[in-house]
Amino acid sequence: MYKKIAGLLLGCFVAVSGYSQTVSGVVTDVEENAPIPGVNIYWENKNKGTTSEADGTYVMSIDVDLPENLIFSFVGFQSDTVFIESPGEHNVVLSSSVELNQVEVSERVGAFNMSSMARRNTEEINRNILRKAACCNLSESFETSASVDVVLNDAVSGTRKIQMLGLEGVYVQNLFEGIPFTRGLSNVLGFDQIPGSWLNTIQLTKGVGSVQNGYESLTGQINLEFIPPDVEERIYVDLYANSQQRYEGNVIWAKPLSARWSTALFLNGATQNMRVDNNDDGFLDMPLRDGFNVMNRWKYFGDYVRSQIVFRYLEEERTGGQTNFNFSEDFGSSNAYGIGIDVNQLEVLAKTGFLSKERDDRSLGLTASLNRTEIQSYFGNTLYSGEQISARFNSLFNTKFSEYSDHSAVLGFHYLYDEYRESFADSSFGRIENVPGVFAEYTYERPRFTAIGALRWDAHNLFGNQISPRVHLKYNLKPLTTLRGTIGRGFRTPNAFADQLGYLASSRQVSVLNAPNAESSWNTGVSLLHKFEFLNREIVFTTDYYFTYFENQLVVDRDTDPRRLLFYNLDGESYAHSFQTEIQAELTQKLGLKVAYKFQDVQVDYLNGRLQKPLVPRNRVLMNLGYSWDDDKWIADFTANYYGKSRLPKTSANPEPFQRDSKSKEFFILHAQLTRILGKFEVYVGAENIGNFIQPDAIVDPENPFGTNFDASLIYGPVNGRVIYAGVRMDISRNK
Amino acid sequence: MKTATLFIAFTALVLNASAIGKTEEVTLKSSIVCEMCKETIEKGLAYTSGIKVVRVDVEKNEIFIKYKSSKITLEEIKKEINKMGYVAGDSKPTREEYEGLHACCKKEGVLDD
Numbered sequence: 001m002y003k004k005i006a007g008l009l010l011g012c013f014v015a016v017s018g019y020s021q022t023v024s025g026v027v028t029d030v031e032e033n034a035p036i037p038g039v040n041i042y043w044e045n046k047n048k049g050t051t052s053e054a055d056g057t058y059v060m061s062i063d064v065d066l067p068e069n070l071i072f073s074f075v076g077f078q079s080d081t082v083f084i085e086s087p088g089e090h091n092v093v094l095s096s097s098v099e100l101n102q103v104e105v106s107e108r109v110g111a112f113n114m115s116s117m118a119r120r121n122t123e124e125i126n127r128n129i130l131r132k133a134a135c136c137n138l139s140e141s142f143e144t145s146a147s148v149d150v151v152l153n154d155a156v157s158g159t160r161k162i163q164m165l166g167l168e169g170v171y172v173q174n175l176f177e178g179i180p181f182t183r184g185l186s187n188v189l190g191f192d193q194i195p196g197s198w199l200n201t202i203q204l205t206k207g208v209g210s211v212q213n214g215y216e217s218l219t220g221q222i223n224l225e226f227i228p229p230d231v232e233e234r235i236y237v238d239l240y241a242n243s244q245q246r247y248e249g250n251v252i253w254a255k256p257l258s259a260r261w262s263t264a265l266f267l268n269g270a271t272q273n274m275r276v277d278n279n280d281d282g283f284l285d286m287p288l289r290d291g292f293n294v295m296n297r298w299k300y301f302g303d304y305v306r307s308q309i310v311f312r313y314l315e316e317e318r319t320g321g322q323t324n325f326n327f328s329e330d331f332g333s334s335n336a337y338g339i340g341i342d343v344n345q346l347e348v349l350a351k352t353g354f355l356s357k358e359r360d361d362r363s364l365g366l367t368a369s370l371n372r373t374e375i376q377s378y379f380g381n382t383l384y385s386g387e388q389i390s391a392r393f394n395s396l397f398n399t400k401f402s403e404y405s406d407h408s409a410v411l412g413f414h415y416l417y418d419e420y421r422e423s424f425a426d427s428s429f430g431r432i433e434n435v436p437g438v439f440a441e442y443t444y445e446r447p448r449f450t451a452i453g454a455l456r457w458d459a460h461n462l463f464g465n466q467i468s469p470r471v472h473l474k475y476n477l478k479p480l481t482t483l484r485g486t487i488g489r490g491f492r493t494p495n496a497f498a499d500q501l502g503y504l505a506s507s508r509q510v511s512v513l514n515a516p517n518a519e520s521s522w523n524t525g526v527s528l529l530h531k532f533e534f535l536n537r538e539i540v541f542t543t544d545y546y547f548t549y550f551e552n553q554l555v556v557d558r559d560t561d562p563r564r565l566l567f568y569n570l571d572g573e574s575y576a577h578s579f580q581t582e583i584q585a586e587l588t589q590k591l592g593l594k595v596a597y598k599f600q601d602v603q604v605d606y607l608n609g610r611l612q613k614p615l616v617p618r619n620r621v622l623m624n625l626g627y628s629w630d631d632d633k634w635i636a637d638f639t640a641n642y643y644g645k646s647r648l649p650k651t652s653a654n655p656e657p658f659q660r661d662s663k664s665k666e667f668f669i670l671h672a673q674l675t676r677i678l679g680k681f682e683v684y685v686g687a688e689n690i691g692n693f694i695q696p697d698a699i700v701d702p703e704n705p706f707g708t709n710f711d712a713s714l715i716y717g718p719v720n721g722r723v724i725y726a727g728v729r730m731d732i733s734r735n736k
Numbered sequence: 737m738k739t740a741t742l743f744i745a746f747t748a749l750v751l752n753a754s755a756i757g758k759t760e761e762v763t764l765k766s767s768i769v770c771e772m773c774k775e776t777i778e779k780g781l782a783y784t785s786g787i788k789v790v791r792v793d794v795e796k797n798e799i800f801i802k803y804k805s806s807k808i809t810l811e812e813i814k815k816e817i818n819k820m821g822y823v824a825g826d827s828k829p830t831r832e833e834y835e836g837l838h839a840c841c842k843k844e845g846v847l848d849d
Contacts (some may be wrong), residue, residue, distance in 0.1 A: 037779065037780075038776060038779055038780045038820070040772070040838050040841070041774060042769070042772070042840070049773050049838050049840070050772065050775065051770045051779055051780075053779070054779070054782065054783060071838070073814045073836050073837075079836070403794075404774055404793075404795070405769055405772070446778070446782075447782035448783070476782075476783075479783055488823075
């Protein structure tokens with residue numbers, strides 16, 4: 001039965017400090033299949049333990065030398081011992097009858113992914129859910145999540161952006177296991193640069209994030225946990241091909257070197273060489289791509305010192321535009337319109353945690369990161385290039401008020417250095433940001449109630465003092481019914497070009513009307529999570545509402561004049577309402593269903609008055625059906641997405657043939673995938689956009705890309721038709 | 737006069753309401769030895785109907801409880817604490833209940849024998 005443990009990966013726990021390794025899971029009752037709260041959980045040879053939460057979940061920190069026995073005991077149940085060889089997720093089933101003296105450790109089926117216990121409104125996307133959408137990078141991993149919309153940036157560059165709470169992904173902070181990354185110019189490729197198969201889990205938190213990770217989470221946080229190096233020796237291979245000759249390959253090798261040291265190497269290569277033009281507009285639907293991505297992580301796990309260092313390098317080249325574009329012949333001329341985006345990025349992330357020998361509630365954490373990102377791009381004959389060098393240091397000290405106190409605090413110092421050098425067309429500009437900051441976070445935690453109050457003060461060299469207060473509250477009405485609320489402020493520096501690079505794919509004349517100020521907003525929200533049983537089936541119901549109000553925003557204006565792209569500081573109001581409700585149910589043991597509805601209302605004061613933000617659908621529905629049979633050897637998934645109408649930027653001032661409707665069409669996107677598991681191998685086939693929906697007339701005046709009316713930035717739906725794909729995954733671990 | 741009548745009626749209502757949901761307080765000596773004991777008891781009683789507040793003081797070895805006597809009696813609360821393996825004032829856990837505890841949570845001399 002321990003075979004299954006070996007297949008499991010490091011669990012899904014955002015530790016407050018983020019330094020400790022843990023064993024986590026759910027304890028359930030074998031007969032009633034219900035979670036058991038209050039189970040005593042402890043290491044056999046250590047006088048330290050924990051108890052399971054009201055929803056049966058537990059998190060146990062590993063401060064012993066593995067392997068070690070972990071004991072689960074509860075009155076009226078058979079005590080059980082689980083032999084733990086490595087950190088990770090271990091779900092335990094306790095039996096109340098004396099005859100059945102065995103522990104079953106099972107992998108959780110991925111249908112339920114909302115925690116009753118997390119302090120913030122967090123949705124977790126684990127590997128089981130990631131599998132539902134095969135390909136290939138992080139932006140595509142959100143296909144089965146209703147909280148995040150993945151949208152194309154423009155009709156030619158193929159870069160995808162996410163939207164959350166009705167706002168762009170740049171307002172969401174991305175974390176690499178707790179450390180901010182892919183900031184600033186890296187937003188050009190966004191999540192296209194993170195290979196999905198490198199990931200273990202994704203935690204999606206709505207609303208303003210913790211002050212511990214910096215000031216930039218205005219509307220949410222996405223924390224990525226990569227495959228850990230220390231669980232077991234493991235070689236993982238993932239190969240993918242689709243009907244448009246896109247090929248991706250991933251190799252991951254994780255190796256524990258000793259009881260304390262471990263390392264993992266991640267490789268990814270991607271290429272697309274076929275010139276596809278399904279909508280016959282003379283432009284490639286997806287750009288030609290070549291790229292590779294390398295990452296190496298090292299981990300040291302001592303008794304009182306724990307450390308990690310991660311090196312990451314990526315390079316990608318994209319060439320798009322007209323199908324007959326040839327860089328060497330046509331670049332710089334007006335023979336054919338081409339788009340090229342070359343990005344390379346080097347990043348080093350490090351973190352070290354020191355645990356107190358006297359007090360196990362005390363720790364000191366240090367994180368540091370260095371990043372250099374370089375972009376070279378052209379849109380027709382317009383050039384944009386940028387370089388960013390940034391360094392970041394964060395330290396945080398974590399302690400309880402006294403040894404047995406319900407009050408705890410985190411105090412920290414943060415420093416960010418950011419240097420930008422950019423040039424667009426014939427002008428160059430740059431800036432240097434120096435941002436020292438301090439923060440304090442106070443947590444009061446009771447079994448049913450948690451309150452977190454936090455304050456940050458950042459002294460920004462360009463934008464002055466920035467104060468960011470944040471409050472998070474959680475109250476459990478019942479063990480499985482959780483009410484959460486949050487309010488807080490965040491800010492960031494906008495990058496007019498890098499944040500909206502795809503908008504340059506047009507003949508619009510670009511003007512930055514005034515020097516961009518810092519973008520800052522207040523975000524507040526409430527959410528309700530309710531898990532219950534109906535006809536013996538577990539049902540998870542969630543509903544939430546968030547409101548974001550900008551104090552300042554760099555407004556991107558494509559409405560005032562269809563021939564111009566304007567950037568200016570907000571003068572007036574800009575806000576976003578987002579309401580979402582979702583139900584997940586196991587209809588039968590084998591059939592899982594998820595249905596979600598989302599409403600978004602985003603309005604901005606432009607130069608000519610208030611308008612709905614363009615290209616944000618007001619209504620969206622998602623449905624996912626998952627069916628598995630034959631002992632989960634076969635898994636079938638079907639996802640349907642409905643996108644309601646959204647407002648298109650005004651084109652009424654264009655000559656008549658180049659005018660577009662004021663609203664987009666509503667449309668459906670359907671995906672299906674079938675996976676067959678054969679021991680260490682998995683084979684999958686699937687289809688994206690089965691209905692073959694293609695946005696009609698996506699590009700304005702595609703015949704004259706060098707004329708004044710050309711615009712490829714008015715994109716609300718796919719420009720790429722149906723894609724059939726297939727792939728294979730291999731997971732070879734020594735311990736099996 | 738009218739106001740006074742209203743005031744009296746209102747006061748009566750409030751008094752009446754508080755009599756129905758009368759909150760009592762009790763502090764029980766227990767057999768708590770560690771942080772884990774505190775967690776077990778506080779989490780274990782968090783959703784028990786009628787119990788409003790539970791605070792475990794590890795150093796003093798005391799459990800402080802606020803509860804609505806209309807919903808739960810003191811005896812019932814003691815039984816709940818015993819079930820988790822701990823002493824509650826004059827009420828002791830059974831051997832089976834006590835043995836469910838982790839070695840570090842077992843205070844010596846809890847069971848008479």
